[in-house]
Amino acid sequence: MPELPEVETIANGVQERVRGRRIVGVWSSGRPQVFKSPETVIVDTLAGTRIESVRRVGKTIVMTVGRPGSAGESSPAGDEDADAAARSEFLIHLGMTGRLLVSHPEAPLPAHTHAVLTLDDGREVRFVDPRRFGRLSIHAPESAKRPARSRGGPRGDLDVAETGYRGPGREPLTISPDEFIALFRGRRTPIKAALLNQSLLHGVGNIYADEALFRAGIRPGRQAARLTRAELTRLREGLVEVLRHAIRLGGSSVSDYVDADGVRGFFQVEHRVYQRTGEPCRVCGTAIRRITIGGRSTHYCPQCQR
DNA sequence: AGGTTGACCTGGACGC
DNA sequence: TGCGTCCAGGTCAACC
Numbered sequence: 001m002p003e004l005p006e007v008e009t010i011a012n013g014v015q016e017r018v019r020g021r022r023i024v025g026v027w028s029s030g031r032p033q034v035f036k037s038p039e040t041v042i043v044d045t046l047a048g049t050r051i052e053s054v055r056r057v058g059k060t061i062v063m064t065v066g067r068p069g070s071a072g073e074s075s076p077a078g079d080e081d082a083d084a085a086a087r088s089e090f091l092i093h094l095g096m097t098g099r100l101l102v103s104h105p106e107a108p109l110p111a112h113t114h115a116v117l118t119l120d121d122g123r124e125v126r127f128v129d130p131r132r133f134g135r136l137s138i139h140a141p142e143s144a145k146r147p148a149r150s151r152g153g154p155r156g157d158l159d160v161a162e163t164g165y166r167g168p169g170r171e172p173l174t175i176s177p178d179e180f181i182a183l184f185r186g187r188r189t190p191i192k193a194a195l196l197n198q199s200l201l202h203g204v205g206n207i208y209a210d211e212a213l214f215r216a217g218i219r220p221g222r223q224a225a226r227l228t229r230a231e232l233t234r235l236r237e238g239l240v241e242v243l244r245h246a247i248r249l250g251g252s253s254v255s256d257y258v259d260a261d262g263v264r265g266f267f268q269v270e271h272r273v274y275q276r277t278g279e280p281c282r283v284c285g286t287a288i289r290r291i292t293i294g295g296r297s298t299h300y301c302p303q304c305q306r
Numbered sequence: 307a308g309g310t311t312g313a314c315c316t317g318g319a320c321g322c
Numbered sequence: 323t324g325c326g327t328c329c330a331g332g333t334c335a336a337c338c
Contacts, residue, residue, distance in 0.1 A: 001331075033314080059332075096331055097316080112316090131315045133332060189309060198333080206331065295311065296331070 002094040004172065004203030005243055008056045009250030010100055013258035014063075015054035017102045018125060022050050023065065025118035034114045034129065036091075036137035045088045045138045046117065052087070058167035058202030061092040061100060062139070088138060089165050095133025101126045102258055139165045169202035172239055180236040184224040191227060191235075192220035193294035204239065207274045208246070210299045212239035214273045219305045220298045221291070245269060273299040 002010070026043045028035065035042065049065035056062070067086045092100060101110075103124050109116075110128045115136060117125040127136065170179065183200045184191070194200060195209040204212070213220050215238030218231055227235070246269045272282050277290040277299060286303040 003332095093332080095315090095333080129315095130317070131331090133315065135333085187308085193309085196332085294309090297329090 001096065001205065001207060002098065003059060003205035003208050004056070005208070005246035005250055007059050007061060007094065007203070008247055009254050010094075010258060011054050011056040011061045013254035014061070014100055014102060014125070017258065018051050018119060018123075019053060020051065021123075022068070022120040023047060023117050024120050025116075027116040027118070029114040031114055031132060034132055034134060034136055036135045041138055042090070042115075042136060046090060049088070056203075057165055058169065058171075058198060059093060059205070060165070060167060061094070062165050063090040063092065064088070064164070065090060091135075091137045091139050091165060092127060093135040095129060095131065095135065097131040098127065098129035098134030099257060101128060101260070167202045168199045169197070170200065172201045172203055172236075173243060175201070175236070177233055177236055181229055181232045184227065184232060187224035189224055190221045190293050191218060191224045192296075192298055194224040195239075196294060196296065203243075206296050206298075207271070208239065208242055210274045211242045211269070211272060214238075214301060214305060215242060217305055220293055220300050242269065273301060275299065 023046050026046050028039045028043065030039065046065060048067065050068050052064045052066050054061060054063050065088050067088075092098075094100070103126055105118075105122055105124055110126070112130040112132075113126055113128045114132075114134075115127040119125065127134070170183065175183075184194055187194050189197075192209055192213065195204050195212070196206065210220065212235060216231065216234040218227065218235060249269060273288050275297075276288045278287050280286065281288060281301040281304060284301065284303045286301055288299055289302055291298050291300075
């Protein structure tokens with residue numbers, strides 16, 4: 001169930017713990033389906049690098065590493081291309097059950113561990129995923145194929161943003177109201193299915209899609225293209241509200257799933273409809289209904305959502 | 307091309 | 323107790 005808020009919390013928690021550390025060893029399990037890039041590429045790319053940052057893009061954790069000694073760490077101004085070449089991005093997708101742990105080496109290795117990064121202080125970053133829906137890969141920087149000069153504008157940090165991993169869709173937390181509305185123009189699919197489409201908005205999964213539709217008072221089966229501007233405006237607001245609320249809750253419990261060696265659940269916002277089939281709506285008391293849309297269980301209040 | 311469906315996985319819940 | 327069955331869902335490939 002890691003969706004945007006959980007992934008954001010984990011990325012922040014891992015970054016606090018490992019930023020600036022050097023990766024002195026890389027181990028992988030050899031489970032083929034977990035590795036979207038060849039394991040040898042992952043090992044060769046990461047070994048000996050320094051962790052510069054860990055951030056979230058959609059549902060993906062992006063670990064940016066630099067190769068010390070080359071231009072990576074601090075190069076003279078005007079050498080951005082060399083900078084980009086010395087930098088790589090390690091993409092970690094947690095799938096359904098993936099966890100990214102920062103552990104001391106003496107902590108027992110959990111079952112279903114697929115990759116371990118050993119840091120220069122002895123700690124380990126461990127990727128654990130029983131169900132193996134998670135994916136590990138190296139993002140090939142686009143600077144290599146980028147045309148000589150990208151369209152004007154200031155250089156520097158912007159350059160990193162342009163060449164770095166951008167994800168398949170738009171960011172729900174920063175997209176403008178007009179751009180949000182435009183995403184659904186002409187979409188004949190149910191709004192619930194459109195919310196789950198990562199090439200439109202990335203980061204929204206089954207839980208927050210249901211919760212956002214409830215807050216906006218919209219039935220999940222409504223055709224996306226038929227929603228009014230007012231409804232889509234409410235939907236964006238409901239989505240941002242529930243995502244931000246979950247991120248706030250996650251901040252206080254981050255150590256439970258970044259530092260823990262045992263299995264812990266992700267934090268739960270108090271769901272209003274998700275997995276509350278048959279229970280009374282918290283607003284009107286009507287029994288929450290469950291249907292299937294796009295092969296996913298979908299929960300809504302037949303009274304509050306129209 | 308947009309839309310829809312099923313496969314991939316395993317642990318946990320449930321029924322008998 | 324133990325076995326079988328079903329369900330959870332993010333993403334991708336295959337199909338319409």
